[in-house]
Amino acid sequence: MLEILNLRKAFGNHVVLHEVNLALRPGTIHGLVGANGAGKTTLINCLYGLEKDFTGTIRNTAGYPVREHTGLLPYEPYFYPRLTGREYLEFCLQARGRPIADFAGWNRLLELPLDQFADEYSAGMRKKLALLALLVQNFDYLILDEPFNGLDLEANLLLKEILKRLRDRGTGILLTSHILGALTETADEISVLVGGRIQRHYAAAEFATLERDLLDSLHREKLALLDGLV
Numbered sequence: 208m209l210e211i212l213n214l215r216k217a218f219g220n221h222v223v224l225h226e227v228n229l230a231l232r233p234g235t236i237h238g239l240v241g242a243n244g245a246g247k248t249t250l251i252n253c254l255y256g257l258e259k260d261f262t263g264t265i266r267n268t269a270g271y272p273v274r275e276h277t278g279l280l281p282y283e284p285y286f287y288p289r290l291t292g293r294e295y296l297e298f299c300l301q302a303r304g305r306p307i308a309d310f311a312g313w314n315r316l317l318e319l320p321l322d323q324f325a326d327e328y329s330a331g332m333r334k335k336l337a338l339l340a341l342l343v344q345n346f347d348y349l350i351l352d353e354p355f356n357g358l359d360l361e362a363n364l365l366l367k368e369i370l371k372r373l374r375d376r377g378t379g380i381l382l383t384s385h386i387l388g389a390l391t392e393t394a395d396e397i398s399v400l401v402g403g404r405i406q407r408h409y410a411a412a413e414f415a416t417l418e419r420d421l422l423d424s425l426h427r428e429k430l431a432l433l434d435g436l437v
């Protein structure tokens with residue numbers, strides 16, 4: 208299990224995460240929702256070791272460093288210029304000391320032009336390439352920051368199915384999305400991050416309550432303001 212205990216992260220005087228606790232269990236899809244600026248990407252970056260200067264505990268309870276068996280899909284994947292999609296995949300595997308895999312099987316699904324330069328791909332293709340680099344590596348845990356963002360309808364449906372199958376095979380998946388349906392259709396549990404605090408964890412049986420709670424807070428805080436504008 209990947210475990211976050213009492214995570215606190217500040218940028219200067221701005222405390223972005225306040226004593227956050229979260230567990231990512233094997234064989235589970237854990238959704239993370241929150242408004243823009245709530246702290247989701249910062250939480251992910253701390254979990255994956257991209258942010259160092261925080262307090263609290265982050266660990267894989269199996270005793271490995273978190274990154275060793277965990278793959279990350281960043282919010283905006285970066286590709287070096289003049290590297291083809293295939294070279295990028297080979298680079299990812301070599302960086303981890305893994306043998307070069309056969310990408311053809313997965314790429315029959317994702318249909319990427321692997322011999323074109325990755326930095327010339329469309330936004331959706333870039334997202335697919337970064338996903339492909341994770342899928343060929345069989346990680347125990349996946350951390351996916353907005354994986355559905357930019358994907359076309361077909362890739363969206365495909366990704367949901369892939370995630371569910373990986374979960375059923377034992378992979379633990381932490382998933383952020385601003386598309387509530389994408390989370391409620393795939394996740395086993397959802398944590399709501401508000402102003403850097405976990406406001407509540409919802410089990411799958413409570414997802415209807417989650418939608419109601421989000422609507423209620425929207426009605427309370429924003430719809431009255433809208434009445435004055437339109």
Ligand SMILES: Nc1ncnc2c1ncn2[C@@H]1O[C@H](COP(=O)(O)OP(=O)(O)OP(=O)(O)O)[C@@H](O)[C@H]1O
Pocket residue numbers: 218223241242243244245246247248249250
């Ligand atoms: N490197 C940084 N330096 C200073 N402040 C930062 C830095 N990175 C993030 N922040 C601040 O931390 C807060 C949380 O940002 P974060 O990107 O984690 O939010 P988020 O929930 O992922 O938002 P979004 O849904 O818009 O992607 C914001 O107020 C942001 O301005």
